[in-house]
Amino acid sequence: MSFYDLYKDYKDINFNLFFKGISDIDILNILEKDRLEIEDFLRLLSPQAGRYLEEMAQKAHHLTIKNFGKVIFLYTPLYLSNYCVNNCSYCGFNVNHDYERKKLTIEEVGKEAEVIAEKGIRDILILTGESRKHSPISYIKDCVRVLKNHFTSIGVEVYPLTKAEYQELVSIGVDGLTIYQEVYNEVIYDQVHISGPKKDYHYRLDAAERGCQAGIRRINIGSLLGLDDWEKEAFFAGLHAWYLQKKYIDMEISLSVPRLRLHPGGISGNFLVENRDLVQVILAYRLFMPRIGINLSTREPADLRDNLLSLGITKVSAESTTIVGGYSDSNGTAQFEIADQRRITDIKNIIAAKGYQAVFQDWHYLDIDDIDIMSN
């Protein structure tokens, strides 16, 4: 079974009709419940629930603290390469954008790592565009080997891989996988992914699951909000997380809530996602799945990020750049604009002022030697 089988059960429902049948009492009843059903989750994404954001926020806040404590985890993304063969209408690395592409040498990866680690970061997320020619698995593995000298937790956000390839990465110490479906609506998916291997909806959809089967520890998924109605996209991303959590119980599952950002030469989103909509998505995720991580990137502006911290967010990126090589040299082309450009120390202070501890390290890779532990 694939998530697609579950997706099929819901993809043709009439969201508007479903939302019309929801009353205030329904929402208040959901807020009294300990465990929510899938339909309750969808109700929390309705306009009716939008009138109860404060009540939802109070509950989400308490649930998050109970499950995660008063801590916020920090990570930083590191762009290795922006070579890409895909033509995706919303992305700055789009193959048709004419700019000088860059791929870090292994030596440059070491330099970037040093700069980032110096700031205190221990959890790194490495990213590449989709190009098996320029950034093959062997290159990603070489980078990981260098990064292990500086970081204790390494996640990858790269093109979808086979299970065997994910296993290769796990075996050298990669513990996290981020893969966004971008848009769960198949028709829109086909429209915005104009050409390239990313056009294969199903191969991408099942990538998270291949990662789970390969023994990765953390899976982070999400939809790029703004490519379809946010209520639908948030629902399917949440449903996907719920499916993975139920099927792969040992996995640390998290959801990201990226909103479409402008990028050089790109389209702007057709579907507006207001701040209050983003808040509603975060709250609905938290109430439906109290144990799930919710990540927030520097795509969002500083003041909004600060206010979202108390609503259910568990992990934030800090002092990011989407420019390849951007930590040691800021000249280059960005995948998208960074809205929150504050330094890590500032973000740490804000987190403290909000009553949370900024946690830099939450994992330590275990393959420190090659001895056979169990028979020793």
Added chain:
Amino acid sequence: MLEVGKIKDKLLINGQELKSRLFIGTGKFPQKSLIPDVIEGSGSGIVTVALRRVDFTDKDENIVNYINKDCIIMINTSGARTAEEAVRIARISREAGCGDWIKIEVIRDNKYLLPDNDETIKAAEILAKEGFVVMPYVSPDLMVAKRLEEAGAASIMPLGAPIGTNKGLKSKEFIRILIEEINLPIIVDAGIGRPSHAAEAMEMGADAVLVNTAIATAEDPVLMAGAFAKAVQAGRDAYLAGPGSIRNYAEASSPLTGFLSN
């Protein structure tokens, strides 16, 4: 005299006398700098730290540096999904100079954070042989506890309720069986949300309790740590004093068996 009983009332683990029956977790505090005061306020002599959070390279970030020097640091294997991972974490911890006290946590379920008892036993067997002071976190089950005792565990740490739920002693009857049948200290871990829950566990005869969420997420963690210390002591005193039994039925004014003595 009760006083005499109290003097004799020592908690020994691995031959070491512990100064308090309240153990503290460290993972959920709003600031690491609160930890020394919390430990002070709780009077605790054992503090558990997740190795995954220990940053050996940064003095300010290294949580171990916030723990009072006279406390025993019990590294926990949080994040371990198998016995093998737990064993690796224990060995890394020992290599790094964090000592031999290991709270084995093997959790394959990320939704409820329930322990995997089978894998915990496997890890306990290996680590006890290697000389670790093995403190396994388990779902309360008599046969599991027996096997851990045979494996050389130093205590058994059954959960009162799932981690972080603050729901109290939901597994009370099963913990009671462990207290009666197992010749090791029984330390109730997880689920204790209020000082009254801690007192209840201690009154029942638990040897100690471990508290994390309830203290770390309180509005005033230091005050709450003190409240837990008092509750643990009160519960222990009550256990030693021998509480009167609770009756579910009234003393009959017309005894049904009175005719036997007539």
